[in-house]
Amino acid sequence: MFENLSYLALQQYWWVIISLLASILVFMMFVQGGQTLINQIGKTKIERSLLINSIGRKWDITFTVLVTFGGAFFASFPLFYSTSFGGAYWVWIIILFSFIIQAVSYEYRSKANNFLGQKTFDTFLLINGILATILIGTAVGTFFTGSEFSIDKLRITDINDPVISRWETPYRGLEAAFNITNLSLGLAIFFLSRILALMYFINSIENKNIILKSKSVLKVCVFPFLVFFLLFVVLLLTRQGFAVDPVTKIVSMEKFKYLHNLLQMPLVLIMFLIGVVGVLAGIFLTLFKESRKGIWYSGVGTILTVFSVLMLAGFNNTAYYPSTYDLQSSLTIENSSSSKYTLTAMSYVSLLVPFVIAYIWYAWKSINKKRIDEKDIEMDEMKY
Amino acid sequence: MNEIDFTLVDWSRAQFALTAIYHWFFVPLTLGLSFIVAFMHTIYYKTGKQEWKNMTKFWMKLFGINFAIGVATGIILEFEFGTNWSNYSWFMGDIFGAPLAIEAIMAFFLESTFIAVMFFGWNRVSKKFHMLSSWLVAFGSNISALWILVANAWMQNPVGMRFNPDTVRNEMENFWEVLLSPTAVHKFLHVLTNAYVIGSLFVIGVSAWFLLKNRHIIFAKKSIVIGAVVGLISSLFLVVTGDGSAHDVAQTQPMKLAAMEGLYNGEEGAGLVAVGMLKPGKKVGDDKDEYVFAVKIPKALSYFSYRDFNAFVPGINDLIYGNEKYGIRSTEERMEKGKIAVESLANYKKAKDANDSKVAAESLKLLEDNYKDIGYGFLPDKESSIPPVGITFYSFHMMVGLGFYFIIFFILALVYTLKDKIAVKKGFLKLAMWSIALGYIASELGWVVAEVGRQPWTMQDILPTWMSTSHLNTGTVVLTFWLFAALFTILLIAEIKIMLHQIKLGPKEERS
Numbered sequence: 001m002f003e004n005l006s007y008l009a010l011q012q013y014w015w016v017i018i019s020l021l022a023s024i025l026v027f028m029m030f031v032q033g034g035q036t037l038i039n040q041i042g043k044t045k046i047e048r049s050l051l052i053n054s055i056g057r058k059w060d061i062t063f064t065v066l067v068t069f070g071g072a073f074f075a076s077f078p079l080f081y082s083t084s085f086g087g088a089y090w091v092w093i094i095i096l097f098s099f100i101i102q103a104v105s106y107e108y109r110s111k112a113n114n115f116l117g118q119k120t121f122d123t124f125l126l127i128n129g130i131l132a133t134i135l136i137g138t139a140v141g142t143f144f145t146g147s148e149f150s151i152d153k154l155r156i157t158d159i160n161d162p163v164i165s166r167w168e169t170p171y172r173g174l175e176a177a178f179n180i181t182n183l184s185l186g187l188a189i190f191f192l193s194r195i196l197a198l199m200y201f202i203n204s205i206e207n208k209n210i211i212l213k214s215k216s217v218l219k220v221c222v223f224p225f226l227v228f229f230l231l232f233v234v235l236l237l238t239r240q241g242f243a244v245d246p247v248t249k250i251v252s253m254e255k256f257k258y259l260h261n262l263l264q265m266p267l268v269l270i271m272f273l274i275g276v277v278g279v280l281a282g283i284f285l286t287l288f289k290e291s292r293k294g295i296w297y298s299g300v301g302t303i304l305t306v307f308s309v310l311m312l313a314g315f316n317n318t319a320y321y322p323s324t325y326d327l328q329s330s331l332t333i334e335n336s337s338s339s340k341y342t343l344t345a346m347s348y349v350s351l352l353v354p355f356v357i358a359y360i361w362y363a364w365k366s367i368n369k370k371r372i373d374e375k376d377i378e379m380d381e382m383k384y
Numbered sequence: 385m386n387e388i389d390f391t392l393v394d395w396s397r398a399q400f401a402l403t404a405i406y407h408w409f410f411v412p413l414t415l416g417l418s419f420i421v422a423f424m425h426t427i428y429y430k431t432g433k434q435e436w437k438n439m440t441k442f443w444m445k446l447f448g449i450n451f452a453i454g455v456a457t458g459i460i461l462e463f464e465f466g467t468n469w470s471n472y473s474w475f476m477g478d479i480f481g482a483p484l485a486i487e488a489i490m491a492f493f494l495e496s497t498f499i500a501v502m503f504f505g506w507n508r509v510s511k512k513f514h515m516l517s518s519w520l521v522a523f524g525s526n527i528s529a530l531w532i533l534v535a536n537a538w539m540q541n542p543v544g545m546r547f548n549p550d551t552v553r554n555e556m557e558n559f560w561e562v563l564l565s566p567t568a569v570h571k572f573l574h575v576l577t578n579a580y581v582i583g584s585l586f587v588i589g590v591s592a593w594f595l596l597k598n599r600h601i602i603f604a605k606k607s608i609v610i611g612a613v614v615g616l617i618s619s620l621f622l623v624v625t626g627d628g629s630a631h632d633v634a635q636t637q638p639m640k641l642a643a644m645e646g647l648y649n650g651e652e653g654a655g656l657v658a659v660g661m662l663k664p665g666k667k668v669g670d671d672k673d674e675y676v677f678a679v680k681i682p683k684a685l686s687y688f689s690y691r692d693f694n695a696f697v698p699g700i701n702d703l704i705y706g707n708e709k710y711g712i713r714s715t716e717e718r719m720e721k722g723k724i725a726v727e728s729l730a731n732y733k734k735a736k737d738a739n740d741s742k743v744a745a746e747s748l749k750l751l752e753d754n755y756k757d758i759g760y761g762f763l764p765d766k767e768s769s770i771p772p773v774g775i776t777f778y779s780f781h782m783m784v785g786l787g788f789y790f791i792i793f794f795i796l797a798l799v800y801t802l803k804d805k806i807a808v809k810k811g812f813l814k815l816a817m818w819s820i821a822l823g824y825i826a827s828e829l830g831w832v833v834a835e836v837g838r839q840p841w842t843m844q845d846i847l848p849t850w851m852s853t854s855h856l857n858t859g860t861v862v863l864t865f866w867l868f869a870a871l872f873t874i875l876l877i878a879e880i881k882i883m884l885h886q887i888k889l890g891p892k893e894e895r896s
Binding site (some may be wrong): 057058060061063064066067068070071072074075076078079081082083084085086087089090092093096097099100101102103104106107108111112113114115116153154156157159160162163164165166167172338339341342345346349350352353356359360363364366367369370379383 | 387388448449451452453455456457458459460462463465466467468469470471473474475477478479480481482484485486487488489490492493494495496497498499500501503504505507508509513517548551552553555556557559726727729730733734762764850851853854855856860864867871874875877878879881882884885886889
């Protein structure tokens with residue numbers, strides 16, 4: 001069935017999958033947001049234990065989504081993998097470092113004889129919560145603002161200087177964090193992850209203090225989230241974008257490119273609006289309607305919003321990973337993708353995704369159907 | 385003109401080796417122990433006996449401690465292909481990326497989803513679903529091994545692809561050839577059986593400690609039986625899969641095989657070194673003896689390599705200088721052809737840009753005719769195609785020796801337990817504890833053989849390491865190398881300390 005699709009259709013299909021994975025990742029980063037809230041919400045040891053254990057049973061799904069995002073990006077758009085990871089070296093290394101220290105922290109924090117002490121592992125979780133959200137946000141920001149790199153495939157025939165992708169600034173990706181558009185996206189995701197985490201706590205923990213405290217912190221987080229999110233949206237929609245000529249494939253700057261993209265793809269516009277409304281509805285229901293299901297509204301909203309923003313980056317003849325150093329080195333879904341054969345083969349593999357989502361959903365429901373409470377701690381059912 | 389920056393290449397290799405070696409401290413136990421836990425969990429499900437629940441919970445806890453650090457060291461490996469080997473990522477990404485993505489979709493989600501059910505499900509889900517979750521975690525981790533080993537095998541024996549000069553990369557032509565290549569199949573089976581051996585050594589070693597301390601006697605004896613049965617079957621199968629792997633190396637990587645055996649001058653009816661010591665300072669082309677001493681099993685190398693006792697096995701000299709009688713081309717000849725391929729690629733691209741279709745067609749023909757030697761066109765000299773012989777040779781022989789030791793060990797463990805004498809065999813119990821370390825050593829040595837033995841290639845005969853790196857400062861990679869070294873060492877210490885403490889606590893004697 002995928003064999004009959006055109007090469008371009010397959011490239012678009014894979015951009016949709018990558019965008020979907022990225023948007024699920026942003027949603028799942030409520031785990032990271034939660035890691036920044038443990039001490040703020042949990043006032044007693046028992047409360048902190050409840051918080052850690054509620055997000056602790058989800059951390060490895062977030063982690064796996066990140067790994068899948070990386071693997072799928074590699075398989076479908078290898079030139080991005082080669083250019084961005086090898087080029088923006090420091091920003092990716094710092095992100096990866098923060099995930100390495102996260103992966104052990106849940107398991108080791110409360111174990112006896114853990115060498116570094118519980119405080120260190122909790123600090124690891126805090127570091128991951130702050131860095132991963134902000135830096136992944138700023139890295140995604142460069143999909144719209146561009147980076148300084150050049151690509152020349154002929155270099156591989158020069159044994160003394162063979163690397164085809166070259167980062168043209170010594171800051172190795174860290175420069176992205178000094179761009180206001182990137183940074184506003186990074187901070188918006190940081191605060192969003194906290195908002196989602198607070199709603200997740202309210203949804204999955206049976207403890208009065210935690211619920212009350214979560215609501216009051218939620219009020220505080222909403223304002224900076226809205227400020228940074230709106231700032232990002234305004235900057236995005238008013239900036240020049242990287243347009244690709246559909247015939248010559250030449251990349252050039254176009255004023256209001258992303259606004260044009262949004263208006264020229266009404267389905268994306270609708271998704272974006274529903275997404276934003278969903279995020280706000282979740283917050284509203286939690287704060288004013290005593291609802292404990294806000295996470296689902298805001299979660300779906302997050303996925304739709306991020307997904308539509310990434311559609312703006314890659315679709316409608318746009319370069320999704322632009323180079324400000326050499327416009328013609330910019331990556332588009334056409335010039336950076338895998339071969340038609342590989343995309344076709346991988347598309348068959350992608351048919352497993354709904355099945356994967358189904359069993360994750362089933363397992364999630366069976367574990368979370370009963371909220372965790374202090375009794376679980378007494379029964380020693382707490383792992384972390 | 386620049387020179388090849390070998391310091392960058394070496395530090396990039398060092399960083400990858402470091403992360404791979406650390407990662408491999410944890411993976412085999414995850415693979416092996418996951419099935420042992422699932423097996424015990426099933427017995428508990430069937431019998432409902434509290435002792436099996438305690439046993440499952442105990443081994444599950446150790447599994448979790450080990451799993452976390454395996455995940456932590458694993459994520460960096462995947463992304464390191466991009467961060468440190470960006471040229472490789474483009475040149476091979478069309479084929480190499482797919483198994484990594486499939487691994488995540490098929491395996492990692494299975495593991496990460498059901499591991500939560502496995503640990504938190506005791507009073508939350510049905511007993512059957514809970515037990516099934518243990519199996520799904522085991523299957524997930526083993527499927528993940530399949531895909532990453534398919535990726536590794538493809539680097540050692542690139543199949544199912546063709547070079548596309550327009551995109552300047554290799555592209556997949558046949559997915560099934562990549563998945564079912566004999567190299568992948570042998571590697572998968574060999575690594576998996578090795579993991580079950582380590583899982584078994586771990587269970588027996590830990591249980592031996594309990595017996596020595598006179599604690600949890602029944603628990604320990606039952607665990608040893610399971611460990612010994614799984615271990616014995618696995619270690620026997622390990623020999624079979626090892627033979628398959630070595631046979632495959634002979635067909636696809638003759639230079640690696642020559643290095644594994646320290647064989648410089650090829651011969652018909654070649655013997656396999658059982659025990660030996662290489663002569664230091666031996667160089668390709670000199671007339672020094674290869675070995676200080678070597679006890680060889682007559683004709684065995686020929687048989688294992690080609691299933692023929694009298695077959696000719698090429699040595700390093702044959703592969704470097706060529707051997708007309710056996711149709712082996714010299715490295716120099718291959719370097720010349722490789723250089724033609726590299727040059728033709730450049731000419732082809734330039735002619736295409738200049739719309740010169742005649743030159744483009746001629747260059748393309750030359751490129752296609754010589755592509756299989758293109759990697760040799762990137763070699764600065766013929767000696768650079770030889771892997772480090774000493775490391776490969778000793779690693780191989782120590783690994784094989786330990787493999788046979790494990791068989792004897794598991795037989796003894798089984799016999800002593802069945803005769804109910806295990807608790808009094810203090811010497812054997814101490815040996816069992818130390819054998820855990822031997823299992824890890826053998827396993828890491830296996831990877832040293834596979835990876836050091838294939839140098840200088842990241843992709844056999846097509847791309848050497850120095851053509852595969854990212855465009856980075858050496859200083860940057862040195863810094864990240866030490867950061868990883870420090871972090872992984874600290875985490876390893878934490879892991880071992882926690883593990884030892886949990887073992888000392890022992891299984892909880894819960895009453896039903």
